Amino acid sequence: MSANIYRLVYYSRNLTADDANRFALEVDDILATSRVNNERDGITGALIFNAGCFAQVLEGPLDVVEIAFERIQQDDRHSEVSLLAMEPIAERSFPNWAMGFVGLSDANAARFANVATASDFDPSRLSGDRLHSVLRELAVEEENTVV
Template identity: 40%
Template sequence: MLVRLMYASRATSALVEADLAAILRSSRENNPQEGITGLLCFTEGVFVQVLEGGRDAVNARYRRIVADPRHSDVTLLSYEEIGERNFAGWTMGQVNLQRLNPALMLKYSESGRLDPYQMSGAAMAALFREMCASGAIAAAEL
């Protein structure tokens, strides 16, 4: 059974570009073995991630994230059983907010900035789908 899980969390320490690159590299190396695909967005100290895959694999990954001391305020935004993946093309895609039209953010949020703690899970999911359609996802895979 396939599921899609979306969560938000706050980084417990400042991250630099190299830190984020290491997280993506690790995800892209490990996710294929677990059958997990998805997207990661990091901005202003906040992570938003979508994970898709088998229920057991996705649940196990989420438990590791919740227990990871690099994350605080881990909040489940949505969890659903799915018939097919929306993000099958990425072992872990990266959202590039610089390529995002600011009007798209305003479509789904009060302030025009990405704050998953102030958005519904449905709005975040719709925003991620539109990000894919608009080319705001870095498709480079390792």
């Protein structure tokens, strides 16, 4: 029998954005650490960010998702971590992604046109469900464009 799988959605304020080089290095570091830890823990998900915010979906067994979220909340590369959703789910939305990442390219930004502009992506105006759907759509697109 498989463990109950939960989905956690949050957004936060990106504190690394004042310096573009630092921002790129920190994001690389976050993704590398996330992929190792999440693979070990059976967590999947996706991360999106722009200069102002991070938003992330974590999916996995409740205990490991809670522990990962505790670590993430302590991280001083962001602040004002706001939980949008934490709920049991029937199946994972990102089964192949230990931590997928979707930067806000111009093309992706166009998809937010009805909720935010590229430079003004504001996840606090999205519900957890909507944020999850947006990340899912972008992830499917990215998967389809990988050769």
